[in-house]
Amino acid sequence: MNASLGSGPESTPPPVRPDAAVPVRQRLAELRGPAVAPHPLDARALAALAANPGCERRTLLDGAGVNKAVLAQALGSPAPFGQSQFAFMRGNAFEARVKSDGGTELLRLLGVDDPAAAGALTPDVSAAGPEGRTARTALALREATAAKAWTLLDHPMLALEVAGTPVYLEPDAVVVHPDGRWTVVEIKSFPMLDGSADPSKVGAAARQAAVYVLALERVAAKVPGAEVRDRVLLVCPKDFSNLPTGSTVDVRKQLSVTRRQLGRMRRVAELAEALPEGTTFDPSCGPEELTAAVSAVDAAYAPECLAACELAFHCREQSRGAGAVEALGRSVRGELGGLTTVGAVLDAAAGRAGDPADPTVAALRRAAELRAEALASAGRG
Known part of the structure; x- marks a missing residue:
């Protein structure tokens, strides 16, 4: 399956012309604030963005690299997002165990009878900057496919164009099979009890992995003999131990939905140009100025946003203040x-x-x- 994001009738518009790219970047930098570095998007945020493509507020803020958590704090409506330090350290330790011994454990979970004898290659995909890492990853994938050998890419870098701006993504791992197939590996620290895990967490992992698959498809389209699998390997701790176990997850539905939703998003440049002159989301500004700036961009609030967006509490307050029925849920709004x-x-x-x-x-x-x-x-x- 080598279809790219831009395929089909709902494809995204062509990239911004090179002569217009610099002004667009300058405009987005002005929106963030002169001294504010862009906040990178990850696959988790991108999956949440694709789940609510009608929210122009999130599309613009994410596309401009605005740190929504910092913005919410400045607005006085912080959201309790993020892992605890203990959970973060536990997750890192589990991931290191899964990838130890040159990927032997991962090959076993993929069904290789003698993973030690298979001897997976582990090319270095490090480089300077996200553009360099993306190029190095593409080269490593091409070489691994041509070599026809098991290959493990640890934290490769992929690129995906969303609403006219590039987004750099970093999956936990990508395994290249000797027959040219590429498998996305998603490593999570929630347990798999008796062979099954929490359906809501598996669903979130599937949506996140689908974003990686979409980005990989762009690379595979340029590599002869390459094919990105629409089934990803989800690796979790077995029961209450730290032993890894794996499950193959079919992400075809998530791929279809994500591809369609991303294609519906308006370009970030169009949204930025529609704002009043001088609009900024610089967190150093006062709450009143920031509230006016945020209100200048239409939102599509729903209760589901509370689990996926740092600005959800602020948007909920605005929605309730306006008496909007969306605050009661999308199903109620539809009825x-x-x-x-x-x-x-x-x-x-x-x-x-x-x-x-x-x-x-x-x-x-x-x-x-x-x-x-x-x-x-x-x-x-």
């Missing part, structure tokens, strides 16, 4: 049709507004009648 505020819903239910022939309005009024009857019965009891 209410043209009623976009809680006030409009209550007025329709009470008969103060709305067309009685509208099925949504009729359902709300019937629900209000049933509620009144239930309350009256409870009062008589």
